[in-house]
Amino acid sequence: MIKNKQSRNLINYLMVFFLLISGPVLAAAPAAGTVIKNQATATYKDSSGIEQTTTSNLVETLIQQVGAFALEQSQSRYGIADQVTSFPHILTNTGNGDDSFTLGASDNTGDTFDFDSINIYPDANQDGVADSNTPITTTGVLAAGESFYFVVSAKVPLTALDGNTGEFDVTGTSEFDPTLQTIINTDEVIVSDKAVITVTKSISANSGEAGTGPYTVTLTYGNQSTSDATDVTLIDELPVGMTYVDGSAEWSLTGSAVVLTDANPGDAQGVGTDTVVYCAYDTSCTNIEDQVTAVIAQVISGDSGTISFQVELDSDIDAQTLLNTGEFSYNNGSVVIADQETNTVPLEVISTPGVVANGSDTINTEGAEEPVNQATGTLGSTVAFDNIIWNRGNSTDTFDISVDEVASTFPAGTTFTLYQSDGFTPLLDTDNSSVADTGPLGAGEFYNVVLKAKLPMTGSSVGDNSGLGFDVTKTATSTTDPSITSSVTDHLVEITGSGVDITNVAAIGGAGVKGEGIGPETTAQTQLVFAPGESGVFQLYINNISDVADSFDLSYSKDDPFAKGSLPAGWGVSFHVDAGATDCSVLGPVVSNTSIIAPNTSKLICAQVSVAAGTAFDGNAVSIYFKAESPLTGVSDIKHDAVYLTADHRLILEPDHHAQVEPGGTQTYVHNLHNPGNTTFTDITLAATDTLSAEGWTTKLYEDTDGDGVLSSADQPVGTYTLAPGETQIIFAKVFAPSSAPLGATNLTGITASGSTDAGGSTPVVVTVSAQDMTYVAKSNMTIAKRQGPDANCDGAVDSGFSFSFDTFQAGPNTCVLYQLTATNQSAGLAVNVRIDDSIPEFTTHFTNGGTLPVITVGTITTQPPEGDTGMVAGNAGNVIAGDAVSLTFGVRVE
Template identity: 40%
Template structure:
């Protein structure tokens, strides 16, 4: 320090003005602000689940709304100082400026002074080691660019003019002005008093300014004192509380006046050659030294060592900042205690992450697996973590997605690198995420594993992985039966059966129709190939010479597969078996197989065909549909004569058609598609007796009745009562009853089909909009819109969201849950609590993060529910 003062007094005085101010950049961020960084994109989607009219739970998602966080300027400058100084001497005041805004900024430096004597302009200098004196003679007028949270330390070294008189004082104000927002300023005030007595200038320095927690070596704090006055200073008392994040190293204190001699820690009275020293005796956890005298121009140092404790958060924390105090007698009176510069140990950020996986026992083939994983920030600073999967043993075609803990809100890329990430997680905090595996339809077996990985966004070398295990994928199944589905249907369960479950007669040279029902027992929709053979193993698809089997749907279209059948649903198809005219009477074993090309699920059904005189009518298929209150629906059925004689010829045989409705108020009427156009129109007559089937264009005889091998398309028109409530179900049964003796054969039993009508159909749409609420008063400042907000959204301000769910279907939906969550860099704002136009609303605690949702028992057709809530951008 003396050397610097000599330089100031000599050659440097030609360009140094009377007041010198120096600043130092601290190259690591201070933990002063957790504001959302400028340019951060805040965005997410809302989601809703509901049960439709078929009791199927469906999920819809909204559009994504995004907001760009605006930059705001803010700074702090500390602290005010007060010192005494000799005429013509130099005075030093240490200060620290911190960019507390949320974006990079620079700060212009200016000064002014008034009082009993005047300083000229101020000049600013760097002080890289923070020892309270300028590092060099290069003046600066700005801090340069400082990142959000970055600090800039400085000292004021003032030269007192020779015209000053003892007792006079001066007030110096140093001001920093934001380059981004010039109206934003910060300042400190230093008071200098002139004395003709002793003047002590005391500074301190830390040997290493930054490092880990705990430190790998002990750190040394050195306090330097110099008497720049005209008389001897006595009883210099130095005190310093050891910071909470540091621990004093026993017997580490040394004084320049006694060289390498160890200063006693435990005795507050022993004079060790001009110094009395103790630690933790005069005051708890405090270093105390009393130096007997310092002559004019004299100087010295006191040093001691500390260790840096473990578990400290990253940044320049109060726990690792030390400020010494000093007082003395200037030869005439006691000088009140004042502070030295503060030395700061900055804890470097250390990224660490932990992750736990999950195990799911079983899921159906082609289903979805949700693994709940926990990501823990084990580092010492807020961090976000990129999410990825690797090392998957899941079947080819499996896709993976990440969702928030609610399982419905997708995790998006928040830091702009194209990879989904957790968003910021505070040091020591944990976040649950959902790793979703969407399985391909053809996979079975297990176990399967996939590793989820979380990688630090601040240090890509730090990551953690978690194993997620699926025990088994249960195989998909299909059940092939005759004439119906379920346990009562012939052929229910795995086949082939040892004996035929259905034997169907057919006349020589004729065709018989066998009704097959395919029930998809898989977890996903599937399509099944259809085959027929006399070989139960289907090693070959073999039929007797001259035989054919053709599969049809209800409209007569030829099939070779079932078409898509939803999970848990069934479909009816028809196998038309044609035998040659010269076939011998007897029974032929016939097997039908349904097999999935994607999952290989299959079932074989054992039937038989008996050749002889046959009376057989079939009608198909069973239907399900929805209709609105007071509305109608039309079901199409095919009536087929699988026998070898005409039924209902009006002379020998008879056949009637009748319907019965299960629910009160429903009505049904049977029509014949006489013009064979597939559409119920005015030319299609009502029929109650099959003898009315004459003169049509659909292949019926020109005479009354239904000839062998011929079919008739019948319409059943069902009308619901206007007062029918949503969810009401009606079953219409159409029965065809034959009578009379034909070809010496009695009439077979009646055949029937059922049409199930449900008064329900639904669809929900979801739209999300947003608006600024800069003052966080709970009232939107602008109109709500789905358009991105690119200006005006500043840290500490708020956003308002509206999520509108609309039932665009004609009937009500049930158990509607509209969900959204607080985006990254925001918390729930309860100035105006979350609300909805309907339902029960739940939300996080004020100032917390989490899911906001409303649960609506029923949403009527055409009705909407609007969920509203606000979030506050992290300040």
């Protein structure tokens, strides 16, 4: 390299640049055939508010080849008439693919002479001297970035005179792309009849690894003129990365026995006039301490020699080609010829791959900040590890990244995905090796590869793996030398389960919230109060207290320990979504699972509790437990609430009756004393009064002792009764009309029942109910009785084992019930215009059994609704003689 050179001859370039821009960084043009891959990601929140990531398809762009090259350099040298002057040149393929280049040399016009010959020769060893006498016209194939060294030799004609100049052009043309502009160097020869010195430079090797040496640099000088030259000065400033070896210089005239001193520029070494003053990289070399300087006292005509010294490559130098050009000057016997250059000598610093994978972006040594730790990961969540891949080599390298899933101690079901440093874009295979990689990294650079571990949802994975945690190893492998690898371990200390907490009133942290924390609680957190036959709604907030989305199955129990689905008899529970009012005032569809709840959010569930009418009152709140359990992880919480049933103290005495009686006759009425509430009545007494008692009317009350629904001799007078919830006592009221009773006389019999019950207060509650029977005197006396029978298969006949009776029985949905109405003439005379009427009861529809029902034993059916409808059923029996009866039978279907 030339020291203190103020200007250089122009180097002509033709270069086509590709600019790949990533932020502010500019990267080198990719090689032809390189596939640029790109994959996008989209991050969004789904309808449940859960963040999701999806990747696009992979798109690829194939880089085409573009030709470009550089040719250097134009020069001016001194020459001698009838001798050859040589010019070293370098052609470098700066395109992105292989190319061959055509070389040419042609004499210029407008100068003072034409050359006898101009030939191009290869200089494969880059010593500035032609390798052979065979001219060439092409470089052969050069890879991208490869240089071709050659020498152009031009013979000066014998007739050339001192001071004459001759020029010729050296050209290079791309064979891949002939449309590229031809690059031209122009070389000039200045003819001199004085001393002419030539200097070439060489090095003992063309390549070496960083930190190696020594390598011998040789400067060869010669004087082919007929005159002597004096003060021949050789200068060499070494490039950065190359270090001079102290005490290594030799001069060919003194031989290896004499080591030239690096210091004291005034110290001449040699014999007589053959001396050299040598100074190299020493502080004593005033103004020239950073170079090699050798001043040879004289070089006589026809003489030649060498100055050599050794260099070493610095250990921290990046892979590159170091270029070194020497400079020389001399006195030609008349003037000083200055600023002459040698050929350029390359020394390639060989690539030495190296890699370190660790957890530090400031320290590039093995084990730094390893293992890469994450404290916890929730089941189903994604845990990210930042791994730093350092290029410890001295050249650009790409590192394949592999994950050892086989040796991983993460739980089965864990999936691993590699991402670029942004943590979102998938890590791609940039060099088509079928393995994801870092992309090109310059020497000393690092890249953050993000490994994401998607943990399974299974609850069996929870814990710290017996204190060992969970490990996975990631390995970076040099693509320059696959034997160069480095591994880093990613460590997860513990996997935690998902979490759920059921609260009342509000979500966790809300105003008035009840039941925070893991249950079940010792005491009920919320208590509803309602009566049997009614329902109430608990507002349950299902809080997902983990960092991963989850859903939770819903269940209930009356017991602790929890017994799924257990409830007191007559109770029911159903879970509903809130229908939009956010207070469960309007219930949505029934659910058994919450559906997905986003991390650290909650969902309102409405738990409706219903209690059947008649459920017994005991004055105590009934506990009910609600459970939310993840079907994936098994994590759960139980909430303790309660229901207090109010007292429903009711007695019913029914129905009211009206009938006829003959003077001196009797009429019997059937009444039901029923407890439809949820409290027990005790000390129930009954009494009857008649409005015509003064005229001799009397009423006696009997119980249905034998339970057949018909007053008989077995039935005893009424006494004192206790009725539990749902129980009924049949009472007969037998009315006696005096023989003196006139036709048309009407007696009203009032029947009362009175009993006491405990309704949860400090004193019992007394309830009195009544019914009324109206009896009038007539010559005829018709009675009507209604009996029923089950018809489960709806075939129009009472089921086997049953008969029409007054008994109560159970009937399921979509089964049938048959009713039989019997009217009896209990008088001694004829009953005329006898009509029987009834209606289809609630929760049933008319059943006709294909048209065979309804039916009447005497007379005709006058009114009936269609099959499946509701309404009146009536029959006209006409006249019924004394003691006869007529029956009407119809059917209904239970909804």
